[in-house]
Amino acid sequence: xxxxxxxxxxxxxxxxxxxxxxxxxxxxxxxxxxxxxxxxxxxxxxxxxxxxxxxxxxxxxxxxxxxxxxxxxxxxxxxxxxxxxxxxxxxxxxxxxxxxxxxxxxxxxxxxxxxxxxxxxxxxxxxxxxxxxxxxxxxxxxxxxxxxxxxxxxxxxxxxxxxxxxxxxxxxxxxxxxxxxxxxxxxxxxxxxxxxxxxxxxxxxxxxxxxxxxxxxxxxxxxxxxxxxxxxxxxxxxxxxxxxxxxxxxxxxxxxxxxxxxxxxxxxxxxxxxxxxxxxxxxxxxxxxxxxxxxxxxxxxxxxxxxxxxxxxxxxxxxxxxxxxxxxxxxxxxxxxxxxxxxxxxxxxxxxxxxxxxxxxxxxxxxxxxxxxxxxxxxxxxxxxxxxxxxxxxxxxxxxxxxxxxxxxxxxxxxxxxxxxxxxxxxxxxxx
Amino acid sequence: xxxxxxxxxxxxxxxxxxxxxxxxxxxxxxxxxxxxxxxxxxxxxxxxxxxxxxxxxxxxxxxxxxxxxxxxxxxxxxxxxxxxxxxxxxxxxxxxxxxxxxxxxxxxxxxxxxxxxxxxxxxxxxxxxxxxxxxxxxxxxxxxxxxxxxxxxxxxxxxxxxxxxxxxxxxxxxxxxxxxxxxxxxxxxxxxxxxxxxxxxxxxxxxxxxxxxxxxxxxxxxxxxxxxxxxxxxxxxxxxxxxxxxxxxxxxxxxxxxxxxxxxxxxxxxxxxxxxxxxxxxxxxxxxxxxxxxxxxxxxxxxxxxxxxxxxxxxxxxxx
Numbered sequence: 001x002x003x004x005x006x007x008x009x010x011x012x013x014x015x016x017x018x019x020x021x022x023x024x025x026x027x028x029x030x031x032x033x034x035x036x037x038x039x040x041x042x043x044x045x046x047x048x049x050x051x052x053x054x055x056x057x058x059x060x061x062x063x064x065x066x067x068x069x070x071x072x073x074x075x076x077x078x079x080x081x082x083x084x085x086x087x088x089x090x091x092x093x094x095x096x097x098x099x100x101x102x103x104x105x106x107x108x109x110x111x112x113x114x115x116x117x118x119x120x121x122x123x124x125x126x127x128x129x130x131x132x133x134x135x136x137x138x139x140x141x142x143x144x145x146x147x148x149x150x151x152x153x154x155x156x157x158x159x160x161x162x163x164x165x166x167x168x169x170x171x172x173x174x175x176x177x178x179x180x181x182x183x184x185x186x187x188x189x190x191x192x193x194x195x196x197x198x199x200x201x202x203x204x205x206x207x208x209x210x211x212x213x214x215x216x217x218x219x220x221x222x223x224x225x226x227x228x229x230x231x232x233x234x235x236x237x238x239x240x241x242x243x244x245x246x247x248x249x250x251x252x253x254x255x256x257x258x259x260x261x262x263x264x265x266x267x268x269x270x271x272x273x274x275x276x277x278x279x280x281x282x283x284x285x286x287x288x289x290x291x292x293x294x295x296x297x298x299x300x301x302x303x304x305x306x307x308x309x310x311x312x313x314x315x316x317x318x319x320x321x322x323x324x325x326x327x328x329x330x331x332x333x334x335x336x337x338x339x340x341x342x343x344x345x346x347x348x349x350x351x352x353x354x355x356x357x358x359x360x361x362x363x364x365x366x367x368x369x370x371x372x373x374x375x376x377x378x379x380x381x382x383x384x385x386x387x388x389x390x391x392x393x394x395x396x397x398x399x400x401x402x403x404x405x406x407x408x409x410x411x412x413x414x415x416x417x418x419x420x421x422x423x424x425x426x427x428x429x430x431x432x
Numbered sequence: 433x434x435x436x437x438x439x440x441x442x443x444x445x446x447x448x449x450x451x452x453x454x455x456x457x458x459x460x461x462x463x464x465x466x467x468x469x470x471x472x473x474x475x476x477x478x479x480x481x482x483x484x485x486x487x488x489x490x491x492x493x494x495x496x497x498x499x500x501x502x503x504x505x506x507x508x509x510x511x512x513x514x515x516x517x518x519x520x521x522x523x524x525x526x527x528x529x530x531x532x533x534x535x536x537x538x539x540x541x542x543x544x545x546x547x548x549x550x551x552x553x554x555x556x557x558x559x560x561x562x563x564x565x566x567x568x569x570x571x572x573x574x575x576x577x578x579x580x581x582x583x584x585x586x587x588x589x590x591x592x593x594x595x596x597x598x599x600x601x602x603x604x605x606x607x608x609x610x611x612x613x614x615x616x617x618x619x620x621x622x623x624x625x626x627x628x629x630x631x632x633x634x635x636x637x638x639x640x641x642x643x644x645x646x647x648x649x650x651x652x653x654x655x656x657x658x659x660x661x662x663x664x665x666x667x668x669x670x671x672x673x674x675x676x677x678x679x680x681x682x683x684x685x686x687x688x689x690x691x692x693x694x695x696x697x698x699x700x701x702x703x704x705x706x707x708x709x710x711x712x713x714x715x716x717x718x719x720x721x722x723x724x725x726x727x728x729x730x731x732x733x734x735x736x737x738x739x740x741x742x743x744x745x746x747x748x749x750x751x752x
Binding site: 081084085088089091092110113114115116196204205257258259260261326394397398399402403406407410428431432 | 495496497499500501502586587605607609610696697698699700701702712713716717718719720
């Protein structure tokens with residue numbers, strides 16, 4: 001009986017529980033002077049999964065703690081999924097905030113604009129100045145002040161099975177239509193007689209992969225007209241891209257209906273099990289490919305093609321910025337750690353260990369001169385980013401674009417759904 | 433389940449509770465109040481402050497800039513008109529109510545059936561079944577979610593494999609999470625699976641309190657099982673049924689974790705939002721804390737409306 005009443009109370013409390021959901025937010029933040037270098041501090045650093053290699057992490061920790069005796073630096077690895085809400089709440093209070101954070105380049109404009117980050121203009125020159133990747137500097141700046149420095153960049157390339165291409169007499173596609181045709185032929189051929197076989201592994205949930213079709217056709221996700229943002233998936237260019245994608249999902253890929261984001265982020269898995277002839281991934285995915293396939297010389301890569309056969313297409317510009325939380329109690333020391341991050345050894349780790357193009361382009365040569373590096377640098381050079389709109393992170397976390405491409409992967413109506421998604425984007429991007 | 437039946441047993445919601453002795457006149461002793469203090473303080477800090485904060489925010493323009501220190505300005509009922517004018521909110525509300533009522537109804541039906549079945553089982557089997565249900569009930573929700581995702585996995589899930597094996601067209605590799613109807617079907621199975629044990633335990637406990645002689649007498653008078661259930665069992669345990677039903681409705685209306693995690697698997701966020709995930713999306717992801725607070729207040733109001741009867745009864749019980 002007692003138990004019952006208690007549960008009853010809990011039930012009542014539960015009704016009020018919705019209130020608790022929002023309780024963590026909204027503490028106004030005081031910004032105490034925190035720029036001292038002499039007071040030891042325990043720096044907390046948030047890096048994203050797959051960003052910084054173990055070697056680079058160890059180096060940073062060691063160098064920092066050696067240089068600033070008594071202080072410590074702890075790296076906490078974060079998942080991409082759900083990071084925006086997590087940052088919104090964590091950065092808002094001096095008690096919970098990490099000192100240094102990595103921000104996806106698509107999320108950077110939002111956090112720069114709302115005052116969550118410390119101004120880095122004073123140390124910009126020391127971090128690399130004119131050698132910093134320009135597009136990432138733009139995304140990390142607000143009203144001509146840099147709040148988030150370019151961390152690294154990367155773009156997708158197409159991996160393929162050389163042996164399958166050879167067996168079916170296929171050449172590397174020079175246009176998007178040829179890419180579809182090649183995928184279709186491999187899928188129909190199914191050289192390994194695999195029940196789950198797909199010509200190209202391209203999950204509907206991996207919208208950032210699909211952006212390559214939109215950007216290469218000259219489409220954009222949203223455009224700015226007279227100071228107002230407008231969703232742009234309905235534009236003729238974007239629609240053309242979506243028609244090409246749906247054709248691929250009809251005949252050249254069985255993976256359009258994959259909606260699990262974890263599977264989507266590991267495109268090499270299907271490739272390793274012989275279930276895909278091609279996948280669209282980052283250069284460092286090469287390390288995840290099965291050794292037998294690599295050793296037998298069965299793996300090749302090429303740049304995403306353009307609509308006409310005039311060189312490479314325009315994949316999505318992946319990458320990150322790195323910033324200091326404005327609520328950090330040790331902004332001075334955090335800036336010192338940032339200088340270590342932009343020093344030669346750490347920057348070169350991006351290239352040699354991770355396969356990313358480092359934020360300071362002076363050190364990009366460390367990527368090497370091999371074919372893979374050439375293809376990668378070409379992809380990064382042609383890449384296009386998401387709109388540099390203040391509210392873009394909100395469009396992302398509202399899943400407007402993700403939901404849209406999942407529906408496209410399931411071969412739903414491109415025209416009507418594009419209109420709905422455009423309207424939503426327009427609303428979110430222009431709201432204050 | 434009528435209100436009159438609750439009068440059958442004065443003094444408590446559960447049957448079989450002895451009447452508390454009438455309080456004697458006592459001298460004022462501060463100790464009881466002192467002992468109450470920690471509990472009251474915890475409730476005030478834990479629930480009172482967030483609630484106050486939420487009510488304030490519901491009347492403010494509060495977005496990311498305010499989150500990072502800009503002063504918030506009051507906007508009157510602006511947030512409420514925005515929520516109520518948004519068709520997405522009404523769709524979500526309808527979806528939530530339907531999901532909640534279906535889940536609560538099925539949970540109650542299965543739970544009562546299970547409890548009655550338990551009374552007919554031999555002791556050994558009954559203990560085994562209860563132990564199994566206790567495990568299901570005590571299982572952390574994230575673990576069971578993972579298992580359910582595996583069961584319904586489109587590539588290697590046992591459900592697709594079995595259905596395809598039975599010769600059902602198109603079930604091999606079917607993605608349950610990419611269609612709102614099947615999405616909610618899986619979510620409902622999970623929610624019901626997790627809440628049935630509690631119903632079974634509570635109903636079973638009260639059914640075993642029913643006077644055996646009453647049942648025997650009715651058998652002699654020629655009543656069959658259904659009649660006994662309707663005329664004796666239900667009226668006797670009605671207070672428990674009422675209580676559990678209302679708790680189920682509250683729990684199912686504010687379901688969050690299950691839907692939120694399955695959404696990551698489904699990629700159709702907008703079509704699968706329920707009130708809880710909608711508030712989260714508008715507030716924490718969308719950075720519009722003011723509108724989210726207003727929505728949460730409306731949600732609180734709906735919950736109170738749905739459960740008003742239980743709440744008043746709960747308060748009455750406290751006065752005895």
